[in-house]
Amino acid sequence: MRVLTAENIREAIDMDDAIDSVRAGYIALSKGRATVPIRGVMSVNDAVTLTMPAYVHGDPVSVIKVVSVYPSNVDAGLPAINGMVLVLNAWTGIPIALIHGAALTALRTGAGSGVATDLLARPEASILGVLGAGPQAYTQIEAVCAVREISEIRVYSPNSATVFAKALRKMYDVKIVRARSAHKALEGADVIVAATNSHKPVVRKKDVMPGTHINGVGSFKPTMQEVAAEVVLQSKIVVDHRESVWEEAGDLIIPRDAGLLTEDDVYAEIGEIAAGDMPGRTSAKEITFFKSVGNAVQDAVVAGRIAAIAEQRGLGVEVAI
Structure with missing residues (x-):
């Protein structure tokens, strides 16, 4: 072996x-x-x-x-x-x-967001906003930069943003911004990555402009919620695996249990779009939300x-x- x-x-x-x-x-x-x-x-x-x-x-x-x-x-x-x-x-x-x-895990999770960003983000997307500064955040950025010409990366973490931003400046020849708040990191971003372990929403409606693509990868339990229900409700929801997200994704389970959406509100699995069985983004103004709990x-x-x-x-x- x-x-x-x-x-x-x-x-x-x-x-x-x-x-x-x-x-x-x-x-x-x-x-x-x-x-x-x-x-x-x-x-x-x-x-x-x-x-x-x-x-x-x-x-x-x-x-x-x-x-x-x-x-x-x-x-x-x-x-x-x-x-x-x-x-x-x-x-x-x-x-x-x-x-x-x-x-x-970090590599394949980043790659999953790379697939979703490639299929769902606007072709001209250039500003990336990232919440979280752990190992997952590094590969999320790497994957998004592999499929889009990113010119500015904004990062926010309550504890590790300074060290994270310093490391990124050595890795990428683009503008790196250590944001003072989650809102400052996300406001005006074309692509958003939420890679935190938060149990309360960190991506809110005021943070998201029309045409934004969101990758939600941090929450993996029914009680964890990174993306607010108000954002989910205005988004085209794409998931890695329907059965898994309804078992584990608090970002979807919490608003479902509150009567705000149903399981039929999931537009597609990302594999259906990748296979050409379903269209991806159909409007420059629509908000797309890829929710992944990770799949083996x-x-x-x-x-x-x-x-x-x-x-x-x-x-x-x-x-x-």
């Missing part, structure tokens, strides 16, 4: 490749060509551990990810997200790779690609089990 670190992941695959892989995975998911059970959720104190298996029909591998999200780790200087992805031979079940879970099909396609390239190039460390 090959053990692959975060560094090995980036040696094997870049964001463009990850976006292409996730696009194919979303299409397989929406067309029923993937087996992706609803993920297992185990609450542990104030944290959560998730188990996420997936298999894309006909692929040479299947995967299972175990990932833990411990928000309070940040206070102790520890990563909030930890985990591993086990890659199995689809025909024999023999483990062939063990991949750094947090790095893979993303892990399956990206991990499978990484494992194959690592085998070809001899990346990582071979261990005998």
